[in-house]
Amino acid sequence: ETGVTQSPTHLIKTRGQQVTLRCSSQSGHNTVSWYQQALGQGPQFIFQYYREEENGRGNFPPRFSGLQFPNYSSELNVNALELDDSALYLCASSQGIFTYGYTFGSGTRLTVV
Amino acid sequence: QKEVEQDPGPLSVPEGAIVSLNCTYSNSAFQYFMWYRQYSRKGPELLMYTYSSGNKEDGRFTAQVDKSSKYISLFIRDSQPSDSATYLCAMSELGNEKLTFGTGTRLTIIP
Numbered sequence: 001e002t003g004v005t006q007s008p009t010h011l012i013k014t015r016g017q018q019v020t021l022r023c024s025s026q027s028g029h030n031t032v033s034w035y036q037q038a039l040g041q042g043p044q045f046i047f048q049y050y051r052e053e054e055n056g057r058g059n060f061p062p063r064f065s066g067l068q069f070p071n072y073s074s075e076l077n078v079n080a081l082e083l084d085d086s087a088l089y090l091c092a093s094s095q096g097i098f099t100y101g102y103t104f105g106s107g108t109r110l111t112v113v
Numbered sequence: 114q115k116e117v118e119q120d121p122g123p124l125s126v127p128e129g130a131i132v133s134l135n136c137t138y139s140n141s142a143f144q145y146f147m148w149y150r151q152y153s154r155k156g157p158e159l160l161m162y163t164y165s166s167g168n169k170e171d172g173r174f175t176a177q178v179d180k181s182s183k184y185i186s187l188f189i190r191d192s193q194p195s196d197s198a199t200y201l202c203a204m205s206e207l208g209n210e211k212l213t214f215g216t217g218t219r220l221t222i223i224p
Contacts, residue, residue, distance in 0.1 A: 004156070033210065040121065042201050042214030043157065056210045090156050097210050104149075104156030 002027055004093050004105035012111045013081050021076040021108045023091030031055070031097055032074040034066060037088040037107070049074055050097050081112045116140050119202055119215030127223050132189040136202035136215045139183065143204040143213075146178050148187045151199045151217065160200075161187065192222045 005024045013019050025032050031050045035043035045058035049068035063079040072093070078085055088109050092102040119136045126132055134148075145164055149157035161176040163169045163185075169176045175188040185204075189196055199217040 031210075033212075035212075040216065042117075042119070042203075042216045043212070044214070045211040048210045058211060092156075101159065101162070102212070104158070106154065106156045 004091055004103050006089075006091050006105040006108050008108060009106070010109045010111075012113060015081055015083060015112055017081050018077065018079045019081060019110060021078075021089050021091075021110070023074045023076070023093075023105060025072045025074065025091075025093030026103045029093035029095050029103070030072050031094045032068055032072065033092045033094070033102065034074070034076050035090040035092065035104075036060075037090055039087070043090055046076070048097070055097055078110075083112050086110060086112045114139060116213050117202060117204060117215045120218055121216050123219040123221060125221045125223055126192060128192060128194060130192050130222075132187075132192050132196070132220060132222075134187040134189075134200050134202075134218050134220070136185050137183055138185075138204055138213075140204070140206070140213070141180075141183070142206045144207045145205040146176070146185050147203040147205075147212070148174075148176055149201040149203060149214075151201060153198075157201055194222045194224050197221045 033048040034046040037043040047057040048055045052068045065077045068074045088107040090107045092104045117138045148161045151157045166180045173190045177186045201217045202215040203212045
């Protein structure tokens, strides 16, 4: 059974650019949640996707958007990057919406310069 | 005021000691309480999960929830160097998919 895999592991972008982060969920999991973890902080909820539909969203602007594909993999897109977007972006998968057995990936470290 | 408060540490204790980690919260709607462990350059790993008040034990780990005081704790007995990591508390409301995390406590176990 594979875990949650995220790609890329690191990347550097320039302010104003756009970025796409990818996540493959754990086998058997149909729900994907994305979190942003700034340095020295706990993860903050961005949004969740269940069966290809956005199921809930945290306090993030519309330039943060996502997709979930039929195989339950997911993408996080961020437009018009700002310096404060520099963070570790974590993907978590689960079986169902209201289960608390999330499995997190190792994250993508995004640096905006 | 943050919904979940957690002392960031760092906390250093000798090997074999009992470690106590704590979080307080302000949202009385929180019903699910979790502790995650996060090693450097890794994602959080679920350690303990508790619903409502009470205690839960799993090996060397004990989680306690006191909803009347809005206070949760994680105890680690016979601490090992491999326990050195950042410990995050997380909470959720019933029927809400969002986890609200504390800032994490960085723990070092000294051999």
